[in-house]
Amino acid sequence: MRLEDKVVIVTGAGGGLGAGIARVCSREGARVVVADIRGDAAQAVAESLPGPALALACDVGDDDAQHLLVVQAVERFGRIDGLVNNAGINFAKPFLDTTAAEWERIIRVDLRAVFFLSQKVCRQMLAQARPGGSLVNISSVHSQAALPGAGPYDAAKGGVVAMGKSLAVELAPLGIRVNAISPGLLNTQIWQDIQDAAPSAEECLDYWKSNIPIGRVIETEEIGELAAFLLSPASSAITGANIFADGGMTAQLISKEPYVSRALEGK
Ligand SMILES: NC(=O)c1ccc[n+]([C@@H]2O[C@H](COP(=O)([O-])OP(=O)(O)OC[C@H]3O[C@@H](n4cnc5c(N)ncnc54)[C@H](O)[C@@H]3O)[C@@H](O)[C@H]2O)c1
CATH class of the missing domain: 3.40.50.720 (NAD(P)-binding Rossmann-like Domain)
Known part of the structure; x- marks a missing residue:
């Protein structure tokens, strides 16, 4: 131990x-x-x-x-x-x-x-x-x-x-x-409060999955x-x-891409 x-x-x-x-x-x-x-x-x-x-x-x-x-x-x-x-x-x-x-x-x-x-x-x-x-x-x-x-x-x-x-x-x-x-966002009362305040549980989960690269709270x-x-x-x-210990949240440049860019090759 x-x-x-x-x-x-x-x-x-x-x-x-x-x-x-x-x-x-x-x-x-x-x-x-x-x-x-x-x-x-x-x-x-x-x-x-x-x-x-x-x-x-x-x-x-x-x-x-x-x-x-x-x-x-x-x-x-x-x-x-x-x-x-x-x-x-x-x-x-x-x-x-x-x-x-x-x-x-x-x-x-x-x-x-x-x-x-x-x-x-x-x-x-x-x-x-x-x-x-x-x-x-x-x-x-x-x-x-x-x-x-x-x-x-x-x-x-x-x-x-x-x-x-x-x-x-x-x-x-x-x-x-x-x-x-x-x-990052923890599975405590705060997370419960966020879900309770959201208009739809599904939308709330989708939103947070896009903000947390591992796709879940900690x-x-x-x-x-x-x-x-x-x-x-x-x-x-x-x-x-x-x-x-944030599931990659602060490593991510932008939470949700508004559009998908063409491939960038460093030229
Ligand atoms: N919940 C999250 O998503 C999250 C994310 C990042 C950091 N944190 C940090 O994690 C720590 C714990 O957060 P949590 O989500 O478990 O909060 P929580 O409110 O669920 O628990 C906090 C605990 O601290 C106690 N407390 C409050 N004031 C106190 C005081 N003056 N003296 C002694 N005890 C006191 C409360 O009674 C409670 O038991 C905090 O420092 C918070 O800022 C939380």
Whole structure:
């Protein structure tokens, strides 16, 4: 098992992607701290995992709650080897209408929390026997390409990647690696909401198939597999990376060709 005996914190693990990451980490032998602002949801996920797990109610945007999360994880499992900064909130509203309070709400959870929780976890990782560890930050395809109305979210997700590179080069000599994963459209509540809002399920599927080269949304455990790899010694040479797990979405130049061009031979 890739994460035998490792202690891994996954934030926002009470549902969606975080729960998928927690499941894979647990299957791979990790002792998992399932942290979520919804304590009851965290508890349900922790109880469903195959290995030892601790559920904690925690608002990652709150500095005192971050401190408690680290203290309680160490109290229960004795050390911390990995942190997956997954908790995140989405946002879509026209730029001209976005308020300062909305900007701050998104940045607080999607960017500031990643920095300061990582700081607390790294201090612990460096203080323990066998210092070192691995941080995995969940960014998004929004770190590469944009949608209208997503300014605060895109700023946060781009910031997570840029900040992660700085942490990676600073912490590499200390044995801590820092990487980002940028998922494409995931099979979570967001995908359900998109389908529910579409005039026809068939048209909706066709549209998204044309936008995602592999022709489907991404399963949460596919991201979990990548996170487990980045948390494990198998990825020991990888730090400061932003890995796209988006079914080719950001590799595609144009989503749907309006017409088919003649063959181009480079002349
Ligand atoms: N769903 C997608 O298509 C998609 C694509 C790319 C990236 N992402 C990123 O993946 C991550 C997870 O997204 P998801 O789709 O699973 O979302 P989700 O809303 O289904 O789950 C997010 C979880 O985070 C928790 N959470 C929210 N605020 C929190 C806080 N302040 N403290 C602690 N926990 C908090 C929620 O309770 C929830 O359990 C996010 O960072 C998101 O930006 C999602």
